[in-house]
Amino acid sequence: xxxxxxxxxxxxxxxxxxxxxxxxxxxxxxxxxxxxxxxxxxxxxxxxxxxxxxxxxxxxxxxxxxxxxxxxxxxxxxxxxxxxxxxxxxxxxxxxxxxxxxxxxxxxxxxxxxxxxxxxxxxxxxxxxxxxxxxxxxxxxxxxxxxxxxxxxxxxxxxxxxxxxxxxxxxxxxxxxxxxxxxxxxxxxxxxxxxxxxxxxxxxxxxxxxxxxxxxxxxxxxxxxxxxxxxxxxxxxxxxxxxxxxxxxxxxxxxxxxxxxxxxxxxxxxxxxxxxxxxxxxxxxxxxxxxxxxxxxxxxxxxxxxxxxxxxxxxxxxxxxxxxxxxxxxxxxxxxxxxxxxxxxxxxxxxxxxxxxxxxxxxxxxxxxxxxxxxxxxxxxxxxxxxxxxxxxxxxxxxxxxxxxxxxxxxxxxxxxxxxxxxxxxxxxxxxxxxxxxxxxxx
Amino acid sequence: xxxxxxxxxxxxxxxxxxxxxxxxxxxxxxxxxxxxxxxxxxxxxxxxxxxxxxxxxxxxxxxxxxxxxxxxxxxxxxxxxxxxxxxxxxxxxxxxxxxxxxxxxxxxxxxxxxxxxxxxxxxxxxxxxxxxxxxxxxxxxxxxxxxxxxxxxxxxxxxxxxxxxxxxxxxxxxxxx
Numbered sequence: 001x002x003x004x005x006x007x008x009x010x011x012x013x014x015x016x017x018x019x020x021x022x023x024x025x026x027x028x029x030x031x032x033x034x035x036x037x038x039x040x041x042x043x044x045x046x047x048x049x050x051x052x053x054x055x056x057x058x059x060x061x062x063x064x065x066x067x068x069x070x071x072x073x074x075x076x077x078x079x080x081x082x083x084x085x086x087x088x089x090x091x092x093x094x095x096x097x098x099x100x101x102x103x104x105x106x107x108x109x110x111x112x113x114x115x116x117x118x119x120x121x122x123x124x125x126x127x128x129x130x131x132x133x134x135x136x137x138x139x140x141x142x143x144x145x146x147x148x149x150x151x152x153x154x155x156x157x158x159x160x161x162x163x164x165x166x167x168x169x170x171x172x173x174x175x176x177x178x179x180x181x182x183x184x185x186x187x188x189x190x191x192x193x194x195x196x197x198x199x200x201x202x203x204x205x206x207x208x209x210x211x212x213x214x215x216x217x218x219x220x221x222x223x224x225x226x227x228x229x230x231x232x233x234x235x236x237x238x239x240x241x242x243x244x245x246x247x248x249x250x251x252x253x254x255x256x257x258x259x260x261x262x263x264x265x266x267x268x269x270x271x272x273x274x275x276x277x278x279x280x281x282x283x284x285x286x287x288x289x290x291x292x293x294x295x296x297x298x299x300x301x302x303x304x305x306x307x308x309x310x311x312x313x314x315x316x317x318x319x320x321x322x323x324x325x326x327x328x329x330x331x332x333x334x335x336x337x338x339x340x341x342x343x344x345x346x347x348x349x350x351x352x353x354x355x356x357x358x359x360x361x362x363x364x365x366x367x368x369x370x371x372x373x374x375x376x377x378x379x380x381x382x383x384x385x386x387x388x389x390x391x392x393x394x395x396x397x398x399x400x401x402x403x404x405x406x407x408x409x410x411x412x413x414x415x416x417x418x419x420x421x422x423x424x425x426x427x428x429x430x431x432x433x434x435x436x437x438x439x440x441x442x443x
Numbered sequence: 444x445x446x447x448x449x450x451x452x453x454x455x456x457x458x459x460x461x462x463x464x465x466x467x468x469x470x471x472x473x474x475x476x477x478x479x480x481x482x483x484x485x486x487x488x489x490x491x492x493x494x495x496x497x498x499x500x501x502x503x504x505x506x507x508x509x510x511x512x513x514x515x516x517x518x519x520x521x522x523x524x525x526x527x528x529x530x531x532x533x534x535x536x537x538x539x540x541x542x543x544x545x546x547x548x549x550x551x552x553x554x555x556x557x558x559x560x561x562x563x564x565x566x567x568x569x570x571x572x573x574x575x576x577x578x579x580x581x582x583x584x585x586x587x588x589x590x591x592x593x594x595x596x597x598x599x600x601x602x603x604x605x606x607x608x609x610x611x612x613x614x615x616x617x618x619x620x
Contacts, residue, residue, distance in 0.1 A: 008481065009585045134516060142520035146532065146539040154546040162553045169557060173482070173583070180580040196567035199574070200582050202465070202478040204564045206488040210498040211560035218502075218549050218556070229542055432482040436458060 001096050001438065003278035008432040011279075015426050016181050018274055027273060028417065035413035042407025045400050046121065054124050056400040063383045063395035068122035070375045071405055073230055074258065075115035075412075076156065077251075077371065080223055081259020082108025083163060084291075086170070087219035095437070096287055098430045099279040103270065103419075104263050105167045110415040111262070112160045114408045119152070121404070148232040155229040159222050166215045172198050173208070173429040227255040234378065240321040241382030244309065250302035254371060257295035257341070260288050261367035268361040270420070279426055282355050289354040292367065296345040299374075303342065317387055325381045329394060333373050334381070340370025447620045449572035450476075450592035451603050452579070453612035458484040461587035464610040465490035468591060471606060475595035479573065479588040481581075498560055505555020506548045513547025514540055576616045590618060 002011075049056055059066040082104040089097040120126045132153045134143055143150045175195035182188040198204070231251035234242040264285065271280040310318040325334045344366045348354045353363075385392045419425070455461045458480065465478050465487050478487045488494075517540040521527070526534050561567070573579050573590060582588050589610075591603055607615050 012481075012584050134520065140525055142525055144529070145517045145521055145543060146529065146536055148542075151542040151546075154543045158546040158550045161550060165553050165557045169560070176583040177481070180583045192569065196561070197569045197571060198566065198583070199571055199579075200479045200481060201564075202480065202484070202488040202491055203493045204566070205480065205483040206493060207496045207498050207560050207564055209483055210496045211502075211556040214499060214502045214556050215553060218553050221545075222549060225542070225545065429482040436482075 001281065001283065002099070002431070002435060003281065006278060006435055008435055011431045011435060012177060012181070012428055014276075014278075015424050015428050015431070016178055018420070019178065019422060019424060020181055020183065020187070024421075028421065032414065032417040035410050035417055038407055038410025039414045040410070041403055042410050045403040045407050048400060049121060049404075050126070054122065056398060057404075058395055058397045058401055060393070060395075062386065062391055062393045063380055065122075065379045065383060066395060067397055067401040067405060068118045070372065070379050071408060072115050072118035072122075073251075073375045073379075074372045075111045075118070075408065076159075076230060077227060077255035077258045077375075078262045078368075079108040079111040079115065079159070079163070079259065080227060080252070080255035081263050082106070082111075083159075083166075083219050083223045084256055084259065085263070086166065087216040088223060090216045091213075091220060095434055096284055098434050099276075099426050100263065100267060100284055100288075101430075102167075102171070102427045103266065103425050105163065105170070106416065106419045106423075106425075107262060107266060108163050108259075109160070109167060110412050110419075112156065112163065113415070114412050116156055116160065117408065117411075118404075148229060148236050151229045152233055155226050159226045162215070162219055162222060166212075166219055169208070169212060169215060170427060171423065172196060173200065174424045174427060176200065177428050178424060223256070224252055227251045234382075239382050239386050240310075240315070240317040241325070241378065244306065246302055246305050246309070250299065250305075253295045253298035253302065254374065257292060257299050258368060258371035260292040260295065261364040261371065264288050264292065264360055264364035265368060266416070268357045268364075270425070272357070274420070274425070276426070279431065282357070285357055285360055286351075286354050289348045289360055289363075292364070293345055293348040293354075296341060296367070300342045303338070320385070321382060324385055325377060328381065328385070330377065330381045330384075333377050337370050337373040337377055340366045341374060344370070448593045448600070449575075449618040449620045450590045450594075450598070451600070451607055452573065452576060452588050452590040452616045452618050453607040453610060454578060454581075454614045454616065455587040455589070455612055456585075458587055460611070461589060462487055462490060464589045464607075464612070467610055468589065468606070472597050473591050473595055473603075475592040475598075477590050477592070479579070479582040479590065481583055481585060481587075484587070496563075498556065498563065501559035501563075502552050502556045505559070506552035508555075509547040509549070509551025510544055512551065513544040516547075517543060572618055572620050575619045578614065578616055586613075 057066055057068065059068070085097050085104040086101040090101070120129050123129060132143060132150065172195060175191050176198035179188055179191035179195045182191055228248035228251065231247035235244055235247040237243060267280055267285065267288070271277050307322055310322040313319075325331070344363055347359070347363060353359050380395050384395055453464060455464060461478055461480060462484060465476075468476055469490055469492060474492060476491055478484070478491055480487065518535065521536075522534045573588075578586070579588065589607075591598060591607065604615060
């Protein structure tokens, strides 16, 4: 799990030195500059959107959901792997999660932040987003509790809040380590404040672990519920291609699938550039790849079931929707998703491939593309030709759509670069426990 | 006895030594003490007499309050405060209220876990006497500490120091207030 020859001192030193001692490298600076540039592009795109309205995007009737919702579902799906790794694998005593949980949780937070932005921008008047919340307004009105769109507000809001609490609580002991290892006074002060005065007391540790395990237990049903609620945004509607009972489990599997793809996309370069091969070993990558393969097969099963159900329903609108996906104007997107999500991941069956970081990185990137395309197909092909041919239409994304999508990468990557620079990317306290247990086991 | 003494702190290199020392101190009759370690050491909290934490109870209460609040809010607004007939659905359409009730349960329970854990640990607490010992920096890194506090009735600078020495520590530090 951890390369031999490490003890608690070397682990502490190695992980904290990335933040405290390593100078700002050219690679980091270059990466951050690109990410920050994209973030600025996002600002421009949002600014223009706020000035002109949602008409700058390609959305119209019949396709009113477009990129904003595709991006929302994609980003929030990516978040799920972080919670899966940090909560479910913790409760299942999968010790290998220790060295990747911190950055996977950070990935979750940043992905959910990107996700949350899109439905708000899609509101048309984002500045009155608070109308979605229950508050005593002058009209005496309340949110419509029977609407999945309102459920979504609470599901995503809770998810972001609980993920943030879980992430921060888990980091407090490490922040104390950073405080005690920091050399310069201002750095000591900042870590000292956010470490809350943690001193590693045995009583504190006991309460800390009780709280941490309970938070993991609370986050676990969120992994299943958030994307289920997101899928209900679709499944509760009558539109062919959306109105389907398989959506919640199929969305959850897809979320974990795309999330692990993003974990691999990030873990492979990070372990290389920061020399963390001792902690994020080939075994970690292999395990992530296996989960990606398993959830990928579940997603493939979802595609097959969707096709079968539309044939079995004998509903002509549903059958047309399926044929339109496969052969219609958006057929290239459909075949791209089949290629990326169903065919490419099959390579992971071979041990040679799943132990090769470079190839895994490429597969993971393709899965990311495939899962984005899947959401595009679900949103756009279902809406653009539903019941009445006279109401059919074609959806085209505008440059502002693309700028917002690429800009959200900028937001995600900027946050990630800053995280790697200022916070310990691997849980030091948990690594110390892991090494102690490993030593005891080998005795 | 000196007025400005918080306690005597023994420094250990290994977690097993800390565990043995904590058990020994408790057996010798010391009660006001605390053990400090860079990561959790199983059994140490129990060894110094801290066997039960009420964090789970607080989280349970938080969850129950969340569930009642979430459901109550929906019931009150949809049935009492502003009844609105939407497509002939019943006003009290409880299955549709389940998702938000669940989210409130989780949200309140998570806040209870965070606030409950911090409050019972008396955190945030930027100043504590143990930080006056320069070597205590290592408590968050590699070393393990056992601090016998001067407020313990059995505490005596000479005899307590002798006792700590018998546990075989790397060093003994006087912790000042």
